[in-house]
Amino acid sequence: MENTPYRTVFGATGKIGRALLGFLSEAQLPTIAVTRDLGRAESLPFVEWVAADMSRPETLPATMENSVAAFLVSGMGANFIAEQHNVITAAKAAGVKSFVKLSSAAAGKSWPAHIAPSAIGQSHRKVEDLLKASGLDWTILQPTGFMQNWLGEFSKRVKEERSIYEATGDGGRAYIDLRDIAEVAFTVLKDPAKHAGQTYILTGDEVLNYWQLADIIGTVIHQKVTYVPLTLEEARERMEKTGMPQWTIQTLITYAEVQRNGDATYVSNDVQQVLGKPARTAAAFIADHIEWFR
Ligand SMILES: NC(=O)c1ccc[n+]([C@@H]2O[C@H](COP(=O)([O-])OP(=O)(O)OC[C@H]3O[C@@H](n4cnc5c(N)ncnc54)[C@H](OP(=O)(O)O)[C@@H]3O)[C@@H](O)[C@H]2O)c1
The missing domain is CATH 3.90.25.10 (UDP-galactose 4-epimerase, domain 1)
Structure with a gap:
């Protein structure tokens, strides 16, 4: 698959990442899936796994050398901002054109203006700003609470x-099924230029x-x-x-x-607009x- 444009997925073993890989694989889009632990890799057609750690910049170039677009999701840890910034910097250096960041509704305009953003919202907002300043074409996804939080x-x-x-x-809240988030991410990664400069707020209907x-x-x-x-x-x-x-x-x-x-x-129409169908x-x-x- 040399010279084929890849999509790189960070957070590929996570809940959203796994669902996203399913869509990419089914559409036969060559994908690099990133994990720190290849033992967690799930074998799928058109998906190649690469071991890398967002906290170790020297491991990142190999994940994006043939990629036109990258998708980034990671769980909240102590070095969240620095780690996500490492990936943005490596994408720029590798010549990746488009970057899709999974953020949070808590970072955006659907968060009530009179309440201080949550720590998670503030961290995502900081990374969004770093991404916008990077020179990469960007698309930001800001989902509200996941229905999958009900499992447990x-x-x-x-x-x-x-x-x-x-x-x-x-x-109330317009909870979202994370399969919709993954499908929106997939739709953006398929044709990133069409979604460049967009911040999509992702809610249920x-x-x-x-x-x-x-x-x-x-x-x-x-x-x-x-x-x-x-x-x-x-x-x-x-x-x-x-x-x-x-x-x-x-x-x-x-x-x-x-x-x-x-x-x-807050209810957004962005899932409907991007997918052309109602939210789950x-x-x-x-x-x-x-x-x-x-
Ligand atoms: N839950 C909600 O209701 C909600 C709502 C809005 C937004 N969000 C946002 O959703 C995100 C969580 O998404 P999720 O549930 O899909 O995540 P998740 O299931 O917790 O998965 C986290 C992923 O991040 C990867 N990762 C973490 N640290 C890494 C590192 N140093 N290097 C490489 N990979 C690393 C993990 O990969 P390995 O362990 O395989 O390396 C894993 O694939 C958070 O940013 C959260 O703020 C959540």
Whole structure:
């Protein structure tokens, strides 16, 4: 596949990255997938894995030497900004033309102006600024809360107690299925020039609070599911008991506070505009993951 333009995917073993690789592979677009640990690599047609570490700049050129475009997602760590900046710098040096960054709605205009951005939002915003100053053609994706966050402790409570414990009061959010995020990223990577200079805010089409989600889950699994609203303090105590790091707890409390105040109801049309179809619904998401909840 020499001389074939590649797309490079950072965060390829993560939730969004894996879904994105599926789309790229199916479309037969040659792809370099990056991981620190090749033991985590999933074999797929048209996907070549390269080991590299965003915190070690010397490992990065090999990931992008034949690439026209790069996609970057990584989880939040202590050196998040410096690591993401390393990838942007290496992309520029390698002659990559287009760069797609997975950011967060918390970094953009859908975040309420009267509330200080979360630490995660601030970090993403800083990297967005570095990307815009890099000289690369850029596209930024700012998703809101993922439906996939419901898979884990949340779905376990539904399965074992038929209950939802959240501190968002009556407030809603237009949660997004991360398969839509991956499909938008794929669509941008297919034809990056068409999306250069765009910031897409990625939300679902329907604002849901947890009373409504309890009904949706109940309908899908044919069982009554009850929403038990918590105070912010109760939510904090529950998270502390799980041993979650303080900064994660604080971030989640901030998101819950914004939502319970009715400040998280932003709905964007960008998924529809980029994909030419509606965003995946919560009912479809629950049905597709029914074994987690039933
Ligand atoms: N959850 C939400 O509701 C939500 C909402 C909006 C935005 N976001 C954003 O979504 C992002 C998380 O996406 P995700 O859930 O798909 O991530 P994830 O599943 O946690 O995966 C993280 C990926 O980053 C890679 N990575 C981390 N450090 C690396 C390094 N030093 N060098 C190379 N690769 C590295 C990991 O690869 P290896 O371990 O294989 O090396 C892994 O593939 C975060 O930026 C978050 O702010 C989340």
